[in-house]
Amino acid sequence: MSKQESMGKPFRRLLLTGAAGNLGRQLRSALAQWADVVRLSDITPIGDAAAHEEHVVLDLADRAGVDALLEGVDAVVHLGGISVDAPFDDLLEANIRGVYNLYAAAQKHGVKRVLFASSNHAIGFHPTTTVIDADAPLRPDSLYGVTKCFGESLSRYYFDRFGLETVCLRIGSSFEVPKTARMLVTYLSYRDFVELVRCSLFTNRVGHAIVYGVSNNRVAWWDNTKAAFLGYRPQDSSAQFDGMFPVQAPTVEFDDPARQFQGGPFVVALPQS
Amino acid sequence: MSKQESMGKPFRRLLLTGAAGNLGRQLRSALAQWADVVRLSDITPIGDAAAHEEHVVLDLADRAGVDALLEGVDAVVHLGGISVDAPFDDLLEANIRGVYNLYAAAQKHGVKRVLFASSNHAIGFHPTTTVIDADAPLRPDSLYGVTKCFGESLSRYYFDRFGLETVCLRIGSSFEVPKTARMLVTYLSYRDFVELVRCSLFTNRVGHAIVYGVSNNRVAWWDNTKAAFLGYRPQDSSAQFDGMFPVQAPTVEFDDPARQFQGGPFVVALPQS
Amino acid sequence: MSKQESMGKPFRRLLLTGAAGNLGRQLRSALAQWADVVRLSDITPIGDAAAHEEHVVLDLADRAGVDALLEGVDAVVHLGGISVDAPFDDLLEANIRGVYNLYAAAQKHGVKRVLFASSNHAIGFHPTTTVIDADAPLRPDSLYGVTKCFGESLSRYYFDRFGLETVCLRIGSSFEVPKTARMLVTYLSYRDFVELVRCSLFTNRVGHAIVYGVSNNRVAWWDNTKAAFLGYRPQDSSAQFDGMFPVQAPTVEFDDPARQFQGGPFVVALPQS
Amino acid sequence: MSKQESMGKPFRRLLLTGAAGNLGRQLRSALAQWADVVRLSDITPIGDAAAHEEHVVLDLADRAGVDALLEGVDAVVHLGGISVDAPFDDLLEANIRGVYNLYAAAQKHGVKRVLFASSNHAIGFHPTTTVIDADAPLRPDSLYGVTKCFGESLSRYYFDRFGLETVCLRIGSSFEVPKTARMLVTYLSYRDFVELVRCSLFTNRVGHAIVYGVSNNRVAWWDNTKAAFLGYRPQDSSAQFDGMFPVQAPTVEFDDPARQFQGGPFVVALPQS
Amino acid sequence: MSKQESMGKPFRRLLLTGAAGNLGRQLRSALAQWADVVRLSDITPIGDAAAHEEHVVLDLADRAGVDALLEGVDAVVHLGGISVDAPFDDLLEANIRGVYNLYAAAQKHGVKRVLFASSNHAIGFHPTTTVIDADAPLRPDSLYGVTKCFGESLSRYYFDRFGLETVCLRIGSSFEVPKTARMLVTYLSYRDFVELVRCSLFTNRVGHAIVYGVSNNRVAWWDNTKAAFLGYRPQDSSAQFDGMFPVQAPTVEFDDPARQFQGGPFVVALPQS
Amino acid sequence: MSKQESMGKPFRRLLLTGAAGNLGRQLRSALAQWADVVRLSDITPIGDAAAHEEHVVLDLADRAGVDALLEGVDAVVHLGGISVDAPFDDLLEANIRGVYNLYAAAQKHGVKRVLFASSNHAIGFHPTTTVIDADAPLRPDSLYGVTKCFGESLSRYYFDRFGLETVCLRIGSSFEVPKTARMLVTYLSYRDFVELVRCSLFTNRVGHAIVYGVSNNRVAWWDNTKAAFLGYRPQDSSAQFDGMFPVQAPTVEFDDPARQFQGGPFVVALPQS
Helix, strand or coil, X not given: CCCCCCCCCCEEEEEEECCCCHHHHHHHHHHHHHEEEEXXXXXXXXXXXXXXXXXXXXXXXXXXXXXXXXCCCCEEEECCCCCCCCEXXXXXXXXXXXXXXXXXXXXXXXXXXXXXXXXHHHCCCCECCCCEECCCCCCCCCHHHHHHHHHHHHHHHHHHHHCCEEEEEEECECCCCCCCCCHHHHECCHHHHHHHHHHHHHCCCCCEEEEEECCCCCCCCEECHHHHXXXXXXXXXXXXXXXHCCCCCCCCCCCCHHHHECCHHHHCCCCEC | CCCCCCCCCCEEEEEEECCCCHHHHHHHHHHHHHXXXXXXXXXXXXXXXXXXXXXXXXXXXXXXXXXXXXXXXXXXXXXXXXXXXXXXXXXXXXXXXXXXHHHHHHHHCCCCEEEEEEEHHHCCCCECCCCEECCCCCCCCCHHHHHHHHHHHHHHHHHHHHCXXXXXXXXXXXXXXXXXXXXXXXXXXXXXXXXXXXXXXXXXXXXXXXXXXXXXXXXXXXXXXXXXXXXXXXXXXXXXXXXXXXXXXXCCCCCCHHHHECCHHHHCCCCEC | CCCCCXXXXXXXXXXXXXXXXXXXXXXXXXXXXXXXXXXXXXXXXXXXXXXXXXXXXXXXXXXXXXXXXXXXXXXXXXXXCCCCCCEHHHHHHHHHHHHHHHHHHHHHCCCCEEEEEEEHHHCCCCECCCCEECCCCCCCCCHHHHHHHHHHHHHHXXXXXHCCEEEEEEECECCCCCXXXXXXXXXCCHHHHHHHHHHHHHCCCCCEEXXXXXXXXXXXXXXXXXXXXXXXXXXXXXXHHHHHCCCCCCCCCCCCHHHHECCHHHHCCCCEC | CCCCCCCCCCEEEEEEECCXXXXXXXXXXXXXXXXXXXXXXXCCCCCCCCCCEEEEECCCCCHHHHHHHCCCCCEEEECCCCCCCCEHHHHHHHHHHHHHHHHHHHHHCCCCEEEEEEEHHHCCCCECCCCEECCCCCCCCCHHHHXXXXXXXXXXXXXXXXXXXXXXEEECECCCCCCCCCHHHHECCHHHHXXXXXXXXXXXXXXXXXXXXXXXXXXXCEECHHHHHHCCCCCCCHHHHHHHCCCCCCCCCCCCHHHHECCHHHHCCCCEC | CCCCCCCCCCEEEEEEECCCCHHHHHHHHHHHHHEEEEEEEECCCCCCCCCCEEEEECXXXXXXXXXXXXXXXXXXXXXXXXXXXXXXXXXXXXXXXXXXXXXXXXXXXXXXXXXXXXXXXHCCCCXXXXXXXXXXXXXXXXXXXXXXXXXXXXXXXXXHHHCCEEXXXXXXXXXXXXXXXXXXXXXXXXXXXXXXXHHHHHCCCCCEEEEEECCCCCCCCEECHHHHHHCCCCXXXXXXXXXXXXXXXXXXXXXXXXXXXXXXXXXXXXXXX | CCCCCCCCCCEEEEEEECCCCHHHHXXXXXXXXXXXXXXXXXXXXXXXXXXXXXXXXXXXXXXXXXXXXXXXXXXXXXXXXXXXXXXXXXXXXXXXXXXXXXXXXXXHCCCCEEEEEEEHHHCCCCECCCCECCCXXXXXXXXXXXXXXXXXXXXXXXXXXXXXXEEEEEECECCCCCCCCCXXXXXXXXXXXXXXXXXXXXXXXXXXXXXXXXXXXXXXXXXXXXXXXXXXCCCCCHHHHHXXXXXXXXXXXXXXXXXXXXXXXHHCCCCEC
C-alpha cells in the first residue's frame, strides 16, 4: 500500500517544520493521530523516525529542498525558522527567504493550508495598558517581529491570490512553566498549544486568520473574539504559577520600556546587523 | 373572575403563534408558569387545550383574524409563519403580510412587546471565517432570509414610531440533536431556547434588540455581547454531540459554498418563484 | 439591423421603470445618449415613443409581464412602484411583489445591474442631529420606508447569490425647487440626479452599493465617503433657494418629531392599513 | 526603624481616603496586608487606629491639609468626597476642589498611582438597552455624576502631563446585598471590590484606565474587555439574590425613566442648587 | 411696545456673556440682526449700549446675578469666564461655579439653547500626528482645559435631563492674524467664527453637539464631519498668512512637547495652584 | 564654507534614492530649493551633477555603501529599489535587504525622517467597490506589494524603537498622463507628487504616517482624512484625461479580477520565483 492512500486518518500527510524545536516536539504525538504520514523537517537532526514519520534535515533557505519537502503534503505546521531576535542577515535567510520558499512550494504543490507560527512580537510595541484583537495594527518590537509581519503579509497574498489558507498563530510564551512575571500574561500551556493546532487544522474553512496563542490567563492583553470560529477554548491558566513571582508594588522599574510594552525585553534589545 | 384580572402570574395573557410547530411545543409548559392565560395559534390544529389555554387556528394572512387574535394580549412570542425556504408567494403571505398583520394589530391593541423569531438566515451570507455581532449588516441567504430581514425592519419601525418593543431572536438550529456538522455551530438546545424566551420576556426594557439564539457551543460565529442586557447565559453546548460527526480534514468539499457561508445549504438553494 | 447589435452606444438596451413619473422624465434624454434602445415602462401611459424607445405599460405585480419586460435588457433603472406612503396592501403589490418580480426576472435574463430607487425614508428615523453614512442601521420611518428596506435586502441577496449588482440610490428630495425648509437639506437637483445615475451605470464594478442621492447642500445629514468609488460629485446646492424659507429661531415647533428626525413629516404620519 | 524603610510588604505607605465610609471599611484589612503603613483619612472620625495605621481627620477642601496628607505616600485609594447626589456647592467643595487638591498634592509628592472612585453615574444616561465599554461617551445622570466626570478628566490630565497613573473605578452598587431590582445588574460584592482594588494597585502599569466595578452578574450593561490587562475576574454574582425581587412583567412602570437609563433613580432626581 | 413682543427678528432676546472680550466684540453687530434685544454681560464694563442692547456687569460666580441675567432669554452665546490657563481657584469660580450657575438659571428660565465656548484645550493632549473628530476622548492639556471638559459634561447632563440644547464650540485660535506657526493650523477667522455662531443658533435641532471652531486651513487636525448637520462651511484659510512663518526643517525643536501635541504651549505650562 | 554649515535653506542635506527614475527626476529641482546639498543615489548613472548635488551610484543591497550614503543626511526621500513586480530574489535584495540597510544606516547616523515610497500594491487586493483609509488592513497584490508591506512594518519598528519618523507614501500611478482607464482613479500628477513630498518633509511632526499619493480625481478609492495633518491638498485631477478612455458599459470584462481589485493587473500576474 502506498503512503498516498489513506489509512483512515483525516490527513494523508502533514508536514511539521522546526520539528526538533521545543514546540515541535510537543506536536509529534498529536500529529500521529491526525495523519497517516507525518513529515518532519528541521535544520538540525530530529532523532529517530517512527514508522509513520518521514524526517528531512534541510535549511529553509534551500529553495529546491523546500520544493521537494512540500510534495504530497496536505497541510503544514510551520514552526521552522528563527524564533528569537538575531542578526538581520540570519533572519533574512530563515524567516523571509525561507518563508517565501515554503509558500511558493506549497502553492505549486496544491497544499491547502499552512499554520504559520507568527509571534506576539509582531505586535509587541502595543502598550501593556491596552487590549488588542486580530485587527490591531502591526507594531513589531524587533527585527524578528518584522520578519513575522512579513510572513503574515506574504501568507495574506497567497490566500487572496491562490486561496491557500493560513492561520497565523501569534504565539505568546509556550514553555513548561513561565520564566518571568511577564510570561504569566503570555503563557500558552503545551496542552493549549496542541489544542490550538488541532482547531486550526480541522476547522473546515479558515481563510486567512489571526489568532493569539495564549492560555486562559488571569491578565489578558489579547482578545480572540474574532477567531471564535476556530473553536479554540484554552483549558489552562498561568494562575497556578503566580507564586513563582513574588508580589511587588508597581513602582519597581516603573519606567522600564520592557514593562511598558507587550513585547517585554524585545522592545529594548538593539537590532543586530 | 374575569380573565382580565390577574391570577398572580406576571403576565395576564401571552400569545404564542406557531404553537403547533417544533419550537412552539417546547414553550407551552414554560408559558403556563408565566401567564394566567396562554393563547396559542397556528395554521394547523394544536391539540387539546389546557384549562389556562386559548387555541386559535388561523392563517396569519387573515387580517381580521389576526386583529382579533391580538386583543387582550400583553406580549407575543411570534414563531408563526414559514420557517424554511419556500416559493416567494407563500413567503409573501405568511412572512410579510402575516407579520404586518401581527404588528398592526399589536399596535392597535396596545401590546407592549413582541418576540420575533428571526433567523440566522437573515445574515447567512456572512462567511464562516468571520464572527459577527448584532450590528453586522443584513446578508440574507435566501428568499426566506429576506422575509426575516423584512420582519426586523418592520419591527424597528413599530418601535421607533410607537414604542412597541421587539426582540429579534436570530435562531440558529434548535432541534433535539444537531443533524449536520454545521449544526454543531448553530445548535440551540431546547433548554437554552426557553431561557432565551424567558430573558426576552422579563427584561424590563428591551427596546428593539437583536440576539442570536445559540447555545454555548465550542465554535462560535455569533457574538452576543451587545445583547448582554438581556441576561441570556446559555447552559448547553453541542460538544456532547461531537462524536456524531466523524473528524474530517477540511479538504473535503473545500469549495462548497455551503461550507463557506454561515447559512449553510440555504446559500446554494435556488429561489422558488 | 437587429436591435441586439450595438449601434455604437455603450449599452444596447436600458430599461427605465416608473418612466412616466417626475424623475423618470428627467432621465429620458440622458438614457438616449447611453443606449441604442431605451425601454420605458410605467403603470400609466408614458406618452409618445421616440424612435429608439420601447414603451411598455404594465403593473409590476404582473409576474409574467415583468418577466417579458426584462428580456434583452443590459441594465435597469428601477424608479417604478409607489414613492410615497400608502396603504400596506398597495405597497405590498408595488414595492414588495413588484420588486421581487423585477429581480427574479433580471436574474433569469442575465441582467448585469439594477439601479434601485431606495429612499431616505429607509433611514428616516435617524435624528437630524446625526450624520450617517452607508453603514448606518436601517431605521425606516414609514411602511413605505420599510418596503424600501425590503428592496435593499432583496437586492443584497441577489448580489451575494448571483452576482447581480445593485446601486441603492437613497434619494433625498428631487424636485425643481425645494418645497419645505427640510428639503434644503435633502435637495437633489435634477442635474445631480442624472449625474448620479450616470456614475452608477458606468462605474465598472459596483457590487451592492448604497449611495445617498443628494446635492452639495450646505447642511448635510448624509456622508457619501463610502460610495466615493462611484465618482459622484454633485454640482448643485440648495443654497440658491435659502431665501424661500424665512429665517426662524429654532424654538418654533421645537418638539415636533417631524423636526427631530431625518424623515420629516413621514415620521408622524400613521400607517395606512 | 523609620516608617520610610520597608518592612517587607509591597508598599511602604498606602493612603485610603473616605476610610470611615461603607466601602472604606471593607478595605482596611486588605490594605494591611499590602502596605507597611496604611494612612486613613475621612471627614469624620475613623475609630481606633491599629499599629500600622495613621489616622487623619480632614476636609478634602482643605488644601494645606491634603498636601500634608499625601506626603510619603506610594499610592492612593481615593474613596473620599460625596458619593450621592447633593447640592452643587457641597459637591463643588468635596468632589471638585477636593479632588483637585488630591491630585495637586499627589503630583507634588511624587505619588505613583491613584485609584479614583468614579461611578456608574458618570455614564448613567446610557439606556439600559445598550451595553457600553470604557470608550462610551460620558453621560452623567446627575450633578454628582458630573463631578465624577470632572475627576476622570482631571486625572487624565495628570497622567498625560506628569505620568501620574489613575484607575477610574466606575463602581456600580457595592453593598452587602442589593437593595433594588436594578442593583441585581449593578451589584459589586465586597469581595470583588477588594479584588478590583488589588488588581488596580498591583498591575505593573495601568496608565489612565477605566474599569467598571461590577460582579459577574447575569445581566450586564458594562463590558470590561478593554480593562482585561488589569486581570480583574469577578467571583461573585447577584444571582443569589434573585429571589429578593419577585418576577414582574415589564409592563410595570414601563415608561419610568428610572427604568430606561442605567443610572436608575438618579436620572429623575432634580439637581439641588 | 414691550421688549417682550417680537419686532420681527428671529429671536426676541439673545444673551452674550463675555461680551467685552475679543470674540465677544466680533459678535455684537451680528447679534443685532438676529434678535430684537441683545443682552450683553461681562465682568468688566462693555462700553456704550446701543438701543437694542441691555448691558449687565457681573461675575458669573454670583448665583443670584446669573439667575436674573437669564430671565427672558431665548438663547445664550456663552463666551464668559476665563479663556486662558489660570490658578485653579480662579478657574473654579469662573469656569465651574460660573458655568453651573449659567445652566441652572437657563434651565429654570426655560432657555432653549446655549452655545458654549469650549476649547481645543479640552483635547490638547492628542498628538499633532492624529486627526480627531467629535467622538475623540477628552484629553485636556491644562487645568483650563479640564474646566472646559467640565462644561461639556455639565451641558450634556442638562440636555439629557431637561432637553436644554448645547453646541460646544471647541474654538481653535480666533484672532485677526495667527500669532505662531501653530495657529496656522488652529486659525479661526472672525468671519468664520460669526458664521459658526449663526449656524449653531439657527439650526432647528442641535441636541448636544460638538464642533471644532476652525477655518478651512491647509493643515487639519480636526474633522467636523459629525457636525455637518450644522451647515458650517468655513470660507477662510490661514494660507494667506503662510509667509509670516518662515519655512523650517522639522528638526528644529523636534522633541518639544509643544510641537508634539495639539494643545501647543499649554501642554508644557505648569498648573497654577 | 563647509557644506555642513547652513546656507540658509531649511535642510542642510537631503538624500534622494532612486534619483535616476521617473519620479526621482521630478524632484530634483524642488529639492534644490529646500536643501543646501542634495545627495542623489541610484543603481544607474544619474547624469551631470549640479553644483549643489552629490551623486552616488550604488546598489542598495551594499550595506557598507548604504552606510556611507546616509552620513550627514537630514532626511531621505527613498524612491530606490524595484518599483514593479519582479522575481523574488531580486525584490529581496532591493526592497528587503536594501530597505533594511537604509533604515539601519539612517538610525546609526541620526537621520530624522524618511519618506518611504510605498505603493498602492500594498493594499491592491481590496476590491474596487470599497473606499479604504490609512487603517485598512494590508492586502498586497503581488510579491512586490509584499515587499512594500515589509518596508511599512520595518519603518514602524524604527519609529517605535528609535523615534525615526517615516511617511509611507502609497503612490498610485504617477505618470505624465494615465495609461489605462484604471489610472484615471490612481493618477497622481507630478505637481501633486512634489507637493506631497513637500508636505511630508516640512510638517513638523509626522510620526509614522501613511498617506495615499493620489490627485483629486473624480473616482476615489482612498480616503486621506487621517493624514490631514500633513496638509496635502492635491490641485490636479485626472478628469482632463477622461476623453482618452472611451466610455464603456461595465459589462466588458466584467469578471476580470484586474477590474475587481484596486491593484489592477498586478492581482492576476503570477509571482516570479
